Amino acid sequence: MTRWLLWLASGLLLGGIVHFATILYLPSTATQNAYARISAISPVNSVVALPAPSAEKSVLPLMDPAFAAAVCRYDLREAPLKLTAPVSPAYTSVTFYTNKDVAYYAINDRAAGRRSIELDLMTAAQKAQLPDDEEISAADRLIVESPTQTGLIVIRALASEPGMMPAAIASLSGARCQPQAQ
Amino acid sequence: MRLLIGLLLAFAVAASVGLGTTLYALQESTPFGSFTVGAWTAWPRTGTADIDPYARALIARSGELPMGAGDGVAFVATKDDNGAALDGRCDVIVSGVTPQARFWTLTLYDPEGKLVGNALNRHGFSSQEIVRKSDGAIEITVAPRARTGNWLPSGGVDRYTLVMRFYDSPIGVASRTGRETPMPSVKVQSCT
Numbered sequence: 001m002t003r004w005l006l007w008l009a010s011g012l013l014l015g016g017i018v019h020f021a022t023i024l025y026l027p028s029t030a031t032q033n034a035y036a037r038i039s040a041i042s043p044v045n046s047v048v049a050l051p052a053p054s055a056e057k058s059v060l061p062l063m064d065p066a067f068a069a070a071v072c073r074y075d076l077r078e079a080p081l082k083l084t085a086p087v088s089p090a091y092t093s094v095t096f097y098t099n100k101d102v103a104y105y106a107i108n109d110r111a112a113g114r115r116s117i118e119l120d121l122m123t124a125a126q127k128a129q130l131p132d133d134e135e136i137s138a139a140d141r142l143i144v145e146s147p148t149q150t151g152l153i154v155i156r157a158l159a160s161e162p163g164m165m166p167a168a169i170a171s172l173s174g175a176r177c178q179p180q181a182q
Numbered sequence: 183m184r185l186l187i188g189l190l191l192a193f194a195v196a197a198s199v200g201l202g203t204t205l206y207a208l209q210e211s212t213p214f215g216s217f218t219v220g221a222w223t224a225w226p227r228t229g230t231a232d233i234d235p236y237a238r239a240l241i242a243r244s245g246e247l248p249m250g251a252g253d254g255v256a257f258v259a260t261k262d263d264n265g266a267a268l269d270g271r272c273d274v275i276v277s278g279v280t281p282q283a284r285f286w287t288l289t290l291y292d293p294e295g296k297l298v299g300n301a302l303n304r305h306g307f308s309s310q311e312i313v314r315k316s317d318g319a320i321e322i323t324v325a326p327r328a329r330t331g332n333w334l335p336s337g338g339v340d341r342y343t344l345v346m347r348f349y350d351s352p353i354g355v356a357s358r359t360g361r362e363t364p365m366p367s368v369k370v371q372s373c374t
Binding site: 003004007008010011012013014015016017018019020021022023024026027030032033034036037053054055056058060061062064065066067090091093095096097100101102103104105106107108110111147152154156158160161162 | 184188189191192193194195196197198199200201203204207228229230231233235236238239241242243244245246247248249250251252253254284285287289291294295296297298299300305306308309310311345347349350
């Protein structure tokens with residue numbers, strides 16, 4: 001009897017390990033995560049508008065219909081990236097995601113405090129390679145460190161009422177993400 | 183022989199318990215770092231690099247992009263104040279005051295996170311377009327048929343989810359429930 005209980009207990013223990021292993025492994029097996037869905041509609045290192053969500057069709061679930069959104073799918077393997085996003089009349093935010101959809105950094109227009117949000121995105125290795133004199137001027141520019149070489153930048157502009165949507169879309173059309181010359 | 187049966191038993195228990203609990207965890211929302219006020223729950227940590235493994239697994243499966251903490255915080259309600267699932271065939275009143283934020287939006291989704299179709303093409307309200315009461319409080323009626331005031335069409339769906347997003351808001355990982363985070367009540371008025 002004790003022997004069976006021992007087998008049962010070891011089964012439960014192993015079950016716990018299986019549980020944690022599957023939870024941790026799951027994000028890397030997801031083929032329909034947001035990064036994969038957006039990769040299907042966007043080229044690398046350029047800003048494209050995300051179609052507005054509707055009842056029939058939505059690129060991603062749980063998008064806020066009060067916002068116009070644009071996305072830049074980035075790849076930092078060649079060079080760091082420069083992002084410029086003009087600020088819309090109401091509210092603009094820029095959120096950075098890894099290729100596993102982890103939101104590692106987000107900033108809004110007030111925190112950026114300018115007429116446009118300007119950021120340099122690079123990996124830790126690229127930041128370490130910045131020449132010293134550039135590091136002094138780096139105080140003027142905002143550097144965001146990406147934990148992964150690829151990921152997403154999502155720029156969102158609020159249309160505080162439906163009539164403001166064209167203005168929000170227009171402000172996003174001025175957004176750029178470009179690899180920096182080395 | 184007994185060793186073999188014992189091993190098989192252990193493996194069977196491990197597989198069913200391990201995979202069963204994983205499947206169960208994916209049906210539910212992550213319990214870690216949640217912040218509940220009345221009918222509303224937020225997961226401020228999900229919008230940061232400190233996101234917990236359960237939330238990561240959920241997001242990878244649903245395909246959503248969580249709201250970044252520097253952008254704001256999202257509160258989700260799938261039940262009313264009494265714990266009954268939100269039913270699109272009922273008149274539900276969302277009323278009261280909202281926490282501090284530069285802007286907020288309230289959006290109605292079906293359980294899959296899709297918008298619900300309606301003739302008005304109205305899927306939610308923003309803080310700018312809503313008609314407030316004289317004391318500044320909000321009152322929104324979620325109902326299948328037109329109502330006076332701030333009417334949010336439910337489309338008559340079985341179940342729906344309300345998401346209230348607060349943009350540029352001080353609510354964060356360190357927030358506590360209570361006076362600093364007042365959320366509107368969610369009450370069923372009548373059911374047809």
